[in-house]
Each structure stands twice: as structure tokens, then as C-alpha cells.
Amino acid sequence: MIRTIILFLIVFGVVVISHEFGHFLIGRKNGIRVVEFSIGMGPTLFSFDKGGTKYSLKLLPIGGACMFDGEDGVESKAAQDRAEGADDQTGEAEFLPEGIRARGTTFTEAGVWARIATVFAGPFFNFILAFLVALVLIAFTGADLPVVGMVTEDSAALEAGLKEGDVITRIGHERIHFYREIILISSMNTGETMEIHYERDGKKGVAQVTPKYSEADQRYYIGIANGGAYMKCNPLQVFQYGFYEVEYWVKLTYKSLGMMLRGQVSKDDVSGPIGIAQFVGESYDQAEEAYGTSSAILTMLEIVILLSVNLGILNLLPFPALDGGRLVFMLVEVVRGKPVPPEKEGMVHFAGLVVLMLLMVFVMYNDIMKLVQ
DSSP, X not given: OHHHHHHHXXXXXXXXXXXXHHHXXXXXXXXXXXXXXXXXXXXXXXXXXXXXXXXXXXXXXXEEEEEETTBTTBOOHHHHHHHTTOOTTTTTTTTSOHHHHTTOBOTTTSOHHHHHHHHHHHHHHHHXXXXXXXXXXXXXXXXXXXXXXEXXXXXXXXXXXXXXXXXXXXXXXXXXXXXXXXXHHHHHOOSOOEEEEEEXXXXXXXXXXXXXXXXXXXXXXXXXXXXXXXXXXXXXXXHHHHXXXXXXXXXXXXXXXXXXXXXXXXXXXXXXXXXXXXXXXXXXXXHHHHHOHHHXXXXXXXXXXXXXXXXXHHHTSXXXXXXHHHHHHHHHHHHHSSOOOHXXXXXXXXXXXXXXXXXXXXXXXXXXXXXXX
């Protein structure tokens, strides 16, 4: 239990810190003052001030925040003093360090493109983290190539003419780089015919495969198994397949979101911090028991990629209170040539925040119920 909590804090903490650090770094580069940079939510456990910014660690390890001067009504003491007519000689200098004083500004005073870059930086840094971790993962594990290991009897793949050793290059309009991509597409298929492009002995071919339904498993199968010949990657291939690794998790995330919107995902398929912690702990234990500690660590790296890509994509959704929702308002400002009135935007984001909090409570309750069942 203790190990599960520690692993979760490390994995989730790395993902959240990278996101908030993206906001922090680009915001500071654009001269926007940061009031507080925090890890976690709730009451403050520990904090210190440096360079005009409060750095804090919160009680609940389920998030983080980078709070800018003037964003959503958050103002530093210096900004408040300016609004109240503080002495021009000492008002701001008393509260802001020399390096920030010359270039510092509030979030709302910054140019619209500076604000867009600052908000977008959080999700973007999640993708950067995912790519860097993917490089390490691919360097140690290699790539599972999309090679057919076996074609099962009486299967759709056999009837379509696919054979052992075929290299799948594309399914429909999707390029295939890993064997697990074939599994992903197959698992999400609902009976539609798939156009599978492959290479055999240096020659290209196309097979029309209509998956068959399994009553026992209640899903469709194409009939390919035991594939995924692993290739050790050279330095150039590490970068190539590191990119493909991130691309795979992006595909998995948006396909899963699509299934949620279509009602193909139940509430038990969605997890919050508690469910994620349980998943992290179980994944580590299973990998360690089967293959050793080194394999368990690599499994944790894969989970970091998964969570980082998920956080990046979810935050880009155009929903109020999320980074994507804020970007929508800023893009409207670019088109209109003037910002949306702050009080109206604030009301929209507040409503979105309430919905997100209610959703978080529901997900955490669902996680707890799954644990006690």
C-alpha cells in the first residue's frame, strides 16, 4: 500500500509538475508575474517565497497550479497597491525583485499572443515530457513491429488471405508502426470491414477484412495473434519510434474519448486519482513479479507517457476552466480585436470549474466503490 502511494505520487507528480512548469516558464519568459506555483491542492503543507513567487506543496496530491498576477482575479500585493494608488517611488519596488520589476506585468495586461503561448505551454510541455520519456523507453525496450505472428483458424484474417510474417503497414487511412496499434484498432472495431495494407516478401498487398464477433468475449476479432517482433533501435530509430510511441498514446486517448462520447464506455472504465494509484501499483507489482524490477520501472515510464498525453489532450478540450476553454476566449479576442468582458468569462469558467469538481467527486466515489467491491 505504501509503495503504491509513493509510486503514484512520483508518477503523477512528474506529470503535473511538467504541465504547470510549462505555464510557469513561458509566462515568466513573457514577463507575466507568477503569484504562486503549487503542487497539489487543498491546505498548504510547505511553502517559501523566491523572486516574488510563492512556491508551495499542498496536502492533496491530485493536481497543481501556476497562478498569475491578475488571472481570474488573483493579484499580487504589488498589483493591489498599484490599484490603490501606492507611492510611485516605492509601491512596486517594495514587493517585486529587481529582475521582475523591469519587465513584469499582470496576466491581463500581457499581449493576447503572450497569454495564448502561456496557456498552451502547459499541455505542450506534457507532450514534451511524453516524448523525452518515450526516448528512454524505446532505447531500452525497442519497438514491437507490426508483424503477424499467427493467423487463427476460421478467422476473418485467414479468409482475407493474410499470412504469418506479413508486415501490416496501414489499416484504412492510419499508418501502422507498432503491433499494439493493430490490437487497438481491432479492439475498438464494431464489425466494419477494414482495408489492411501489408508487405510480404518485399511485395505490397491489400486485404479486405471483416472482423468476426465472439459471443464469449462480446467483441469482434480479426484473427491475428502472437505478433510484435521486437526490434532493437539504433539512435536515429530511437527518435523515430519515440515519436511513434507518443503518437500511439495520442491515438488511444482520442479514440477513447470518442468511445465515451458515443456511450461505448461505462463509468467503471473511467478512473480518478484513486483508480490511477491502484493501476500504478498493480502494474508495478505485476511487471516486477513477471520480469523483475527493471521491467517494472519501464512500465512506470510507459504510464508516465500515458498520463502525460492524457493530461495534455484533456486540458486542450474547449471546456470552460480548462486550458482549452481559456484558449477559446483568447482566440475570440484575436478575432474581435478586444477581449471578452472579464466578468462574463469568469462566470463561464466558474461554471465549468463547478462541473469539473462535481465530476471529480463522482469519479473518486466510483473509484472507492470499485475498491470495496
